[in-house]
Amino acid sequence: MATTHDAATSTNPLGDELRGGRTAKPCALVIFGATGDLTKRKLVPSLMGLAKDGLLPSGFAVTGFARRDWSDQKFRAELAEGVAQFGRSDTEAAFAAMADAFTFHQSDFGDAAGYESLKQKLAQIDRQHGTAGNRLFYLATPPSAYSTILERLAAHGLSREENGRFARIIVEKPFGRDLATAVALNDQVRQGFHERQVFRIDHYLGKETVQNILALRFANGIFEPLWNEKFVDHVQITVAESIGVGSRGGYFEESGIIRDMIQNHLMQVLTLVAMEPPATLSADGVRDEKVKVLKAIRSFAPADVDRCTVRAQYTRGSFGGEDVKGYREEEGVPANSTTETFAAARLHVENWRWAGTPFYLRSGKRLPRRVTEVAIQFKQPPHLLFQGGRPLQPNVLLLRIQPDEGVALRFGAKVPGPDVRIRDVRMDFRYGAAFGGETADAYERLLLDAMLGDGTLFARRDEVEEAWRIVDSIVAGWQQSKHRPAEYVAGTWGPDAADKLLSGGRQWRKP
Ligand code: BG6
Numbered sequence: 001m002a003t004t005h006d007a008a009t010s011t012n013p014l015g016d017e018l019r020g021g022r023t024a025k026p027c028a029l030v031i032f033g034a035t036g037d038l039t040k041r042k043l044v045p046s047l048m049g050l051a052k053d054g055l056l057p058s059g060f061a062v063t064g065f066a067r068r069d070w071s072d073q074k075f076r077a078e079l080a081e082g083v084a085q086f087g088r089s090d091t092e093a094a095f096a097a098m099a100d101a102f103t104f105h106q107s108d109f110g111d112a113a114g115y116e117s118l119k120q121k122l123a124q125i126d127r128q129h130g131t132a133g134n135r136l137f138y139l140a141t142p143p144s145a146y147s148t149i150l151e152r153l154a155a156h157g158l159s160r161e162e163n164g165r166f167a168r169i170i171v172e173k174p175f176g177r178d179l180a181t182a183v184a185l186n187d188q189v190r191q192g193f194h195e196r197q198v199f200r201i202d203h204y205l206g207k208e209t210v211q212n213i214l215a216l217r218f219a220n221g222i223f224e225p226l227w228n229e230k231f232v233d234h235v236q237i238t239v240a241e242s243i244g245v246g247s248r249g250g251y252f253e254e255s256g257i258i259r260d261m262i263q264n265h266l267m268q269v270l271t272l273v274a275m276e277p278p279a280t281l282s283a284d285g286v287r288d289e290k291v292k293v294l295k296a297i298r299s300f301a302p303a304d305v306d307r308c309t310v311r312a313q314y315t316r317g318s319f320g321g322e323d324v325k326g327y328r329e330e331e332g333v334p335a336n337s338t339t340e341t342f343a344a345a346r347l348h349v350e351n352w353r354w355a356g357t358p359f360y361l362r363s364g365k366r367l368p369r370r371v372t373e374v375a376i377q378f379k380q381p382p383h384l385l386f387q388g389g390r391p392l393q394p395n396v397l398l399l400r401i402q403p404d405e406g407v408a409l410r411f412g413a414k415v416p417g418p419d420v421r422i423r424d425v426r427m428d429f430r431y432g433a434a435f436g437g438e439t440a441d442a443y444e445r446l447l448l449d450a451m452l453g454d455g456t457l458f459a460r461r462d463e464v465e466e467a468w469r470i471v472d473s474i475v476a477g478w479q480q481s482k483h484r485p486a487e488y489v490a491g492t493w494g495p496d497a498a499d500k501l502l503s504g505g506r507q508w509r510k511p
Pocket of ligand 1: 241260261
């Protein structure tokens with residue numbers, strides 16, 4: 001008898017609203033590198049969040065493809081632990097109810113026999129779980145294995161879409177380490193898959209508040225008229241983390257904050273803030289506009305890199321009274337490392353909307369708090385009527401991406417009393433207070449969209465390549481200047497040099 005998971009049996013009354021009337025076709029998900037952290041921490045807990053909300057397709061199964069010699073039982077036990085530890089509330093029961101839909105497939109990534117037996121296994125899964133021949137492959141391995149897996153999937157006909165069945169691939173970041181490697185990887189992906197079959201994940205795009213940037217801008221009439229160089233003085237995009245590199249020193253040493261965060265997450269947020277209204281909300285409608293933003297950002301000339309960017313490394317410091325290591329003392333990091341853990345840049349989007357309005361980007365590890373926000377700072381009124389007292393701060397529209405998700409507007413108001421005194425006050429919208437409930441993890445939305453074949457929240461080939469073009473020009477400048485990165489004490493807002501990027505009395509926000 002087919003054991004299928006029936007979306008209609010969900011107990012979540014919001015099921016239909018969350019699904020927005022969209023139901024994914026049955027499919028089998030194959031996760032390459034399934035013994036890794038991502039599967040346990042993010043992918044399976046997110047799938048169980050979807051199950052709990054009744055959003056998984058009626059026929060659904062997961063196969064973990066990895067080298068380790070694990071049994072189905074061992075795989076399920078690991079996943080159950082992950083769901084208990086990292087899943088939303090009540091997802092353990094969802095996993096228990098469908099644990100038999102999770103199987104393990106042991107093979108080397110390059111072993112042809114492993115792909116032939118995968119095919120047979122998937123055919124059996126189709127019969128047992130009603131997955132209807134639809135396949136979703138997920139590359140959750142170290143990037144060094146991507147090429148082999150892509151080549152094998154194509155060689156064994158697994159990327160072919162026939163008789164209305166889909167075959168899609170989700171690719172995790174890092175998507176290349178510079179433009180040349182990204183182009184090579186994209187070329188290889190193209191040998192097996194059409195662009196519409198490819199889903200390059202940037203988990204920031206799955207965050208509700210990142211998606212809300214488009215809603216705020218284009219579902220309201222009041223912001224868009226001000227959203228340009230005439231009224232906006234500058235934009236600050238901050239992605240700050242309080243954690244250090246932890247056990248990921250080896251990986252981080254090769255990427256630095258520029259490749260780890262700026263090339264993808266910050267560039268994606270920037271495009272959503274700066275793009276023109278799309279003609280439609282179709283995947284290409286949105287991505288066409290996003291890519292135009294990147295194209296309007298010029299590559300840096302080497303001589304400009306020192307003037308327009310800052311990079312730095314954290315040194316030993318303290319958090320809440322506890323001593324923390326400096327970056328060069330972290331596991332897997334050489335004592336003479338020059339990799340940056342903080343970077344900031346001043347960019348210009350050279351088009352009619354943004355000419356002359358700087359965008360300041362910064363991201364770092366071991367900053368005082370974990371906070372992601374976009375601050376749109378408006379110009380001062382043309383004539384200041386109200387003199388005296390504290391100088392007025394400019395109006396700021398603050399998009400709080402995480403935590404304390406919400407939107408705030410800072411403006412001046414009269415202090416009650418006989419004098420005309422103005423003080424800054426805030427209008428504050430909070431997601432939690434307005435909508436309540438638990439927010440789904442970004443991966444939930446992205447996994448569902450990939451099953452639905454909706455690429456809107458995934459990076460298209462040209463987006464990835466344009467972002468690398470910009471980042472490569474910064475990295476080239478850093479390499480040429482041979483300056484060591486500046487230093488900042490762990491637990492502070494980065495090096496002093498970052499302040500110098502801002503001119504004309506502008507200051508970084510200290511959230
Ligand atoms: C990942 C980076 O893409 O994003 C990590 O590789 C970083 O270094 C993480 O910590 C941050 O994601 P989030 O969702 O916690 O802001």
